[in-house]
Amino acid sequence: EAGVAQSPRYKIIEKRQSVAFWCNPISGHATLYWYQQILGQGPKLLIQFQNNGVVDDSQLPKDRFSAERLKGVDSTLKIQPAKLEDSAVYLCASSSNHGTANYEQYFGPGTRLTVT
């Protein structure tokens, strides 16, 4: 089966510009996650969707970050305006809702964002 797809793989922008990342989860996976991974740290959850509803966005900086999953399939994460500290890898993951399989998250390759 196809894995989690993300685009773009790399993005360089100047501070105060806006940027958007796209994620397509594994087919049939109801839950989708966006993580931020700063260099030297483990991934930190930004937002979790169950189908097209938000389950957890407690760590999402809502003044500049937004995310949507309108049809319950693919998702977009946006940053507007970007700050230098947003430089990181943004990882998308998905999981199934069936039994213990819903504890396994499958990760995409990530988008490396550099803000100058």
Place this chain on the structure above:
Amino acid sequence: AQSVTQLGSHVSVSEGALVLLRCNYSSSVPPYLFWYVQYPNQGLQLLLKYTTGATLVKGINGFEAEFKKSETSFHLTKPSAHMSDAAEYFCAALRGGYSTLTFGKGTMLLVSP
């Protein structure tokens, strides 16, 4: 709040030597535990997981981990390191009933010939 601590940001071993990567969690309720591996410029790949049952868990690529409740630990081991094992390894914990993973800061495994 739950936390995951990985001892050592870098671990160096020789090819063929034992690999031991340490992970401790802080939780009064034993969580579900995971080890992920991340190769350069790639996403995270699940190595193994502990949910319930047998405390010694075997994963892919010859890795295994043992859940020790008394020590709140979930250390990752491999009897003989291979050059292809060089990567960053993340330990993660998940509270039962929730699907939010808490990750450690990661340990970079370096393998020398």
